[in-house]
Amino acid sequence: MALSIPNESSPRGPGAPPCPACNSEGGFVFHSLKGLPVHSVMNTTSFRQARDLPVGDIALSFCNQCGFVSNSTFDEKKVSYSTDNYEATQACSxxxxxxxxxxxxxxxxxxxxxxxxxxxxxxxxxxxxxxxxxxxxxxxxxxxxxxxxxxxxxxxxxxxxxxxxxxxxxxxxxxxxxxxxxxxxxxxxxxxxxxxxxxxxxxxxxxxxxxxxxxxxxxxxxxxxxxxxxxxxxxxxxxxxxxxxxxxxxxxxxxxxxxxxxxxxxxxxxxxxxxxxxxxxxxxxxxxxxxxxRNFADRYRRKAASWHACLRRWRAAQRRVVLWGAGSKAVSFLTSLGIPPAFIPYAVDINPHRHGSYIAGTGQRVVGPQYMREYRPSTVIVMNEVYREEVETMLRDLGLRPQLVTMESGGAL
Ligand SMILES: [Zn+2]
Known part of the structure; x- marks a missing residue:
């Protein structure tokens, strides 16, 4: 079971289409990833369905004139929000x-x-x-x-x-x-x-x-x-x-x-x-x-290597690692770094409408906080630093004191 970054060689230089904000030419692509799920918070009923969700590419381009950044390969026909399976509320926190x-x-x-x-x-x-x-x-x-x-x-x-x-x-x-x-x-x-x-x-x-x-x-x-x-x-x-x-x-x-x-x-x-x-x-x-x-793509590659090394160490030490938060940040973290369930099996979410679903692209199961009482995680990766205190309190109320890690660590652990 391997960890892999789904990116191609980062194209640089001119070639981006006109800026969608100011219509200027001369923007450049500075970061690109291939084959990421087009929907992050679409509820799914099986691992296979989550793995088979439609994918799209990302090529972030920067406009030299107005500073706007956009995905220059974005295809709006791929995205549909008019479905009852779309579950994006943050109001549970x-x-x-x-x-x-x-x-x-x-x-x-x-x-x-x-x-x-x-x-x-x-x-x-x-x-x-x-x-x-x-x-x-x-x-x-x-x-x-x-x-x-x-x-x-x-x-x-x-x-x-x-x-x-x-x-x-x-x-x-x-x-x-x-x-x-x-x-x-x-x-x-x-x-x-x-x-x-x-x-x-x-x-x-x-x-x-x-x-x-x-x-x-x-x-x-x-x-x-x-x-x-x-x-x-x-x-x-x-x-x-x-x-x-x-x-x-x-x-x-x-x-x-x-x-x-x-x-x-x-x-x-x-x-x-x-x-x-x-x-x-x-x-x-x-x-x-x-x-x-200018140096975003290089920093991304260094961060990815650092997280991969960290996840391999945790796996070798048989640590039970979970994510806290099963929203878009979790989907991006797992899919951008190509992390399969063998390394991180669960994503915890307090939104009950997400429970029983699977993470788009990589297929981690979404569970409620109560399940952690049974699973007893050794490490919890908190997807959004803003919720660190809230997560810590919930874990303590469940009688758990795992290691808490945030994105700010960049995987340098
Ligand atoms: Zn612009």
Whole structure:
């Protein structure tokens, strides 16, 4: 049973198609992987089904003009979110729920969201929309092709409605006072066209604020966080490239900041206004981004070798190693490093809708925390450092004190 990296020789130099954000030519590919699952969090019923899920290639290209990073080989026809097997909620974690509630209260206070009409693009099952409508007594409308009423916290509410579809031009004239889009833009390839479309749906209503939240590519590129690179995420933004994208689409930037331990970047913008000077100078990140992407592929290969060596040592010592977190980061970690179940047999997840499923591509079984009482792991790899304390507490409550390892270690253990 071997460990292997599913990559080809990293192509470098020009040749990337025009930038999907600013349409400039002259970008270059700096990291590529072959044959990764196109869906990370699709529930499966067997090892074979998980191993046989459709795959796609990743070729990350960097735009020299705007700093936007995208998968230049992305094929949107391969991805479908309109299935009941798609299970992406993070709302099972108390740490995440606390962050979401703080964020909802902050948005309500900052934008006077009380008795207003709030629209969410990519609302999932409506957890955050429900929160912002309940806390601010707002009316809500959510769009998501993967919306699943069965798993939604909104059972019957005449003030919140859902459209199980993509948000497009045909929804122009929605009349929303506040448009939000969290953890969705990174799944959209033609980002320039999409943000212009969002702007056009506002029509002449110039007092609507839009709020977008995406993973911060600065951290991914700076730390070579390869576990945050996967097929569904075809677009990667830094604060600078995000601000440039919105400005180009006719928005003024009124808020731009990081959050969730540097993992997210959040932008607030409004059509036809001047930038708020307190947002700093995001343009200045181009030079550092260029430096990060130049040696990303080399750092990835070193990290992969380090993790492989570590996993071989653990296996030789008969350590029982599990992952904590069976979401996209876990899928990317396991598939990018080609780790079969012989090295790591289980991925633990607190979302009960994921239990009994198998990790896309590599086939690890997804189990609940209770199973750890029986399995008694020696080492737990925590996929997201933000949840370390939460994981430690749950393990202690189960009477377990395994070695905890995070991605930050880079496998140098
Ligand atoms: Zn660009």
């Amino acid at each position: 108390p740490t995440f729920r606390m962050f979401a509630e703080r964020q909802a209260r902050r948005l309500i206070d900052r934008h006077g969201l009380s008795g207003k009409r709030v629209l969410e693009i990519g609302c999932g099952n409506g957890e955050f929309l429900e929160l912002i409508c309940r806390l601010g007594d707002n009316e809500g409308i959510g769009f998501d092709p993967s919306y699943n009423k069965k798993n939604s916290p909104v059972k019957s509410d005449r003030k919140i409605s859902f459209v199980k579809d993509y948000f497009t031009e045909k929804h122009t004239g929605h009349g929303a006072d506040f448009v939000m889009c969290r953890m969705t833009l990174e799944h959209i390839h033609k980002t320039g066209r999409f943000v212009r479309m969002v702007r056009s749906t506002l029509g002449a209503k110039s007092d609507t604020t839009v709020f977008f939240q995406v993973p911060d590519a600065t951290r991914i590129l700076r730390d070579c966080a390869f576990e945050d690179v996967y097929f569904e995420h075809c677009s990667y933004f830094s604060p600078g490239s995000l601000a440039r994208l919105f400005r180009r689409a006719g928005f003024g930037i009124i808020g731009l900041e990081g959050g969730y331990d540097g993992q997210y970047v959040m932008i607030e913008a409004r059509p036809g206004v001047a930038d708020d000077p307190s947002c700093g100078a995001p343009e200045s990140d181009l030079i550092s981004l260029r430096a990060y992407v």
